[in-house]
Amino acid sequence: MEKKLYITTAIPYVNGTPHIGNALDYLLADIWTRYQKQNDREVRFQVGTDEHGNKIAAKAAEAGLDPQTYTNQMYTNFELLMQKMGASYTDFIRTTDPHHIGAVQFIWQTLLPYIYKGTYEGLYCAGCEAFITAKEATNNGGVCPDHKAPYQTISEDNYYFKASALTDRVKEAINSGQMQIVPEFRKKEFLELIKDGLQDVSISRPKKNLSWGVPVPGDSEQVMYVWLDALANYLTVLGFPDRQGWRVYWPADIQVVGKDILRFHAGLWPAMLLGLGLELPKKLLVHGHVNVGGVKMSKSIGNVVDPIQVIDEYGVDAFRYFFSRHIPTLDDGDFTWDKFENAYNTELVNDLGNVVQRVASMITRYQAGVIGHIPQGEHDMGTYHESMDNLEFDKAIDEVWLMVRSLNQYIEHIKPWEIAKNIKTDTEAESHLNEVLAYAVGALLQIGDLLVPFLPDTAAKIHHIFETGVVIPIDGVFFPRVYIHTTDPRVKKA
C-alpha cells in the first residue's frame, strides 16, 4: 500500500475555552495540508479534544452535570474555532469515543511488558484531589491557595510505563533524524533534557482519586492517567488497531505541537510507539508561544486574546494572514492589536487588496473587462517552495508579498493610464496596453495560487475575478479598511 500523508494537531483539554495556541496548531496544520493538496497529495488531517481527567469531572460537578454531558457541551467550543478558522481537517476525535477507549486499552495490554506497579509519592492537596509539583508548592508557600490547607506528602499505588528502557532507541531516532524535530534548536534542547535518560512515567491512578478516565484492563481499582490516553489519539483516530486503513497513514508525516508539550511528544510518545512496535512520526513541528506586547498571555493578567474575536472582527483570512506571516512558524511571536491592525491595513488592504482592485478597474475601464490571453506568471518561486518544505511558512508568505510589491512597481513604471490615452488612435498602444494588463493578471493569478494554503478565501476571490478572461466586477471593496482597536489616521487629519 502506498503511504498517504497524515498530519496531526495536539488535542486540547476541553476544560476551558480555545486560545490562540490551539488556533496556531490548526493554522499550521491547515497550511501544510492545503499546500500538499494543491500538489495533488492526499492528506488526512486530525484534530480532536482531550476529555478525561479530574479537572473535567470537577468542572462538570460544579455545573451539576455528569462528565460526559459536560464534555459533550464543551468540545463544540473547539469545533467552532476550527471551523471558523477554515481548518480543513478530515478527522475529529474525542477521547471519550468508544472506539478510542477500546483502542487505548488494547495499547495498554500490548505495552504490558513495559508496565510495572509502583508507588507514587508526592505533595497532595485533599481539597483539589490532585498532586502538585514541588515547584508549585514552593510558589504557594506550601499551602494550597484554593483550600488554605497545607499540602500533605502522600503515596499511592500507580502503574508505571518503563520509558527509561527505551531511552537509547528514542535518542537514536532523534539523532538520526528518523524522527526529526523542527526547528533544530528544539532538538538540541530536548536531547539535553534527556541526557540522563527518560524517566518512567506514572500512567494510572487509583480509581478513588480519578474516576473519569479509561479503566485499566485487568485492574478495576485503577484508571489511566492523562498522557497515555491522550497521545494514543493520533493512532486511534486512524482506526488503530482493528479498523482497516490506518497503516496507509501511519507514521504521521508531521505532528504539530507547541513547545510546552514537546517533551511528551518527543519522549513518552516515541517510547510508546517503540513499545508497540510501530514506526515513529517523521517530523515534529514545534511552534512557539504567542505573547502580547512581550508578555505571556495569562488569565490572571487579563491579556488573553480570543482567536474567535479576531476572526469575527476582521475575517478569517486576516486572522490567518497575521498568524502565518507575523508570528514566526518555528519561534515565539508577539501579538498586539496595534501590530495586527497595522499589518491588516497596510499589507492586506494597501498592498494586496489595492493592487487587485486597480488592475481589475483598469481592465474594466479601458477594455470593457476583457483581458485576452493571460500569460503564465513568471516569478521564480524557488524560495517559496523551499520555505514551505522547511516548514517556515512565514518566510514563504513573505515571498508572496515581494511579488505583490514588484507588481505595484511594475504598474507604476509602465503607467498603463498613459498608454490608455492613445488607444483610440493608435492600435499599437491598444495591443501594448492589453499585453501589460494581461501580464498583471498573470502575476495576480500566480499570487492567488501561492496564497491558496494561507488565505484560501482570498485566493478563491482572485481566481474568480480574473480566471475566466473577463473581469468579474468586485463586490464592494476587496479588503475594507478597519480601525477597531486603533485610531483611524484619516480622522485626525480631517
Added chain:
RNA sequence: CGCGGGGUGGAGCAGUCUGGUUAGCUCGGAUGGCUCAUAACCAUCAGGUCGUAGGUUCGAAUCCUACCCCCGCAACCA
C-alpha cells in the same frame, strides 16, 4: 560555572556557520511624484559606535576571550 535562545537605526527582523563593495528588508517619520486604485501606489531622504571591553587579521556585525543584559526551560504541566 544547570540547559537553550537572543541583544543590529523609533518598532519588528535578515545578514554571523563559509570575515571583504556605501550593514539589507518591512512598518513607522519627512519630502517629492502619479492619478488606474481602498486618503491607496511609486521614488527619494533622515535615522544604526551591529550589547560592552579586549584580541586575531590588510580587513570583523561576522572568528577568539571575558563580561553585562533580556527571554524561555529545569520533568508527570492535558
